[in-house]
Amino acid sequence: MIFESHAHYDDKQFEEDREALLLSMKENGIGTIINVGSDFRGCLETVALTEKYDFIYGAIGIHPSEIADFKEETCQWLKEKAALEKVVAIGEIGLDYYWEKEEEVQKEQRYWFEWQMQLAKEVKLPVIIHSRDAAEDTLTLMKKIHAEEIPGVIHCFSYSKEMAAEYVKMGYYIGIGGVVTFKNAKKLKEVAASVPLERILLETDCPYLAPEPHRGSRNSSLNLPYVAAEIARIREITPEEVIEATRKNAERLFMQKA
Ligand code: NI
Numbered sequence: 001m002i003f004e005s006h007a008h009y010d011d012k013q014f015e016e017d018r019e020a021l022l023l024s025m026k027e028n029g030i031g032t033i034i035n036v037g038s039d040f041r042g043c044l045e046t047v048a049l050t051e052k053y054d055f056i057y058g059a060i061g062i063h064p065s066e067i068a069d070f071k072e073e074t075c076q077w078l079k080e081k082a083a084l085e086k087v088v089a090i091g092e093i094g095l096d097y098y099w100e101k102e103e104e105v106q107k108e109q110r111y112w113f114e115w116q117m118q119l120a121k122e123v124k125l126p127v128i129i130h131s132r133d134a135a136e137d138t139l140t141l142m143k144k145i146h147a148e149e150i151p152g153v154i155h156c157f158s159y160s161k162e163m164a165a166e167y168v169k170m171g172y173y174i175g176i177g178g179v180v181t182f183k184n185a186k187k188l189k190e191v192a193a194s195v196p197l198e199r200i201l202l203e204t205d206c207p208y209l210a211p212e213p214h215r216g217s218r219n220s221s222l223n224l225p226y227v228a229a230e231i232a233r234i235r236e237i238t239p240e241e242v243i244e245a246t247r248k249n250a251e252r253l254f255m256q257k258a
Helices: 018-023 040-052 064-069 072-081 103-123 135-144 161-169 186-194 221-235 239-254
Strands: 002-007 030-036 056-060 087-096 127-132 152-154 173-176 200-202
Touching (some): 002 200, 002 239, 030 040, 040 056, 040 072, 064 087, 087 135, 103 127, 127 135, 161 173, 161 186, 173 186, 200 239, 221 239
Parallel strands (some): 002 030, 056 087, 087 127, 152 173
């Protein structure tokens, strides 16, 4: 069974068929799903999904592009809900300088990224990190706060294989999704080839980033076999080996409460 480490089933794009789609996961080989909150509403809905479906676990956190959601009660809520049995990670958190060019706001992103990293340390949960066009600042901040003491994954990895090696050295996992199947994704294919297999997680980031041959359409965990097949092709192993190894990796990282 496939372990889907990063999905957003709270997204509006699933409104029409969410229930039917989620109920079809098991028969299609998707065993476990981590639903990841990115804004406050998404975190509330993530908790609701974990209560409704036995195979869905949740990550709660505020995405760098959503930090306007941070209010006094947000901090308190995150602290409280982190204790729930099926909340297994803090995320997604991090830095996004692709969508945010203003230095003042980037500084605020760093503040809330650090705050949420400290929260993860305090509640003893792993982190799911989003980092886009902010490679240096992400690594610098993580070194400063001794992120090697906080387990986690760099999701939707978009940097070089050298940078991937830096994160692996810190004990981090590398999340790989649909982008690896794109013809022009040379950098990510190199990452998929060079990172140790026991450090790779399968993810979709659905509804975004559907793999080939469905690029551009709404994504779901049902497309993960295409991602596994491409990683297998690159590494010259079988898709089953990729699925088995990444499931074990995800369980090692996320299923500490189970
Ligand atoms: Ni995401």
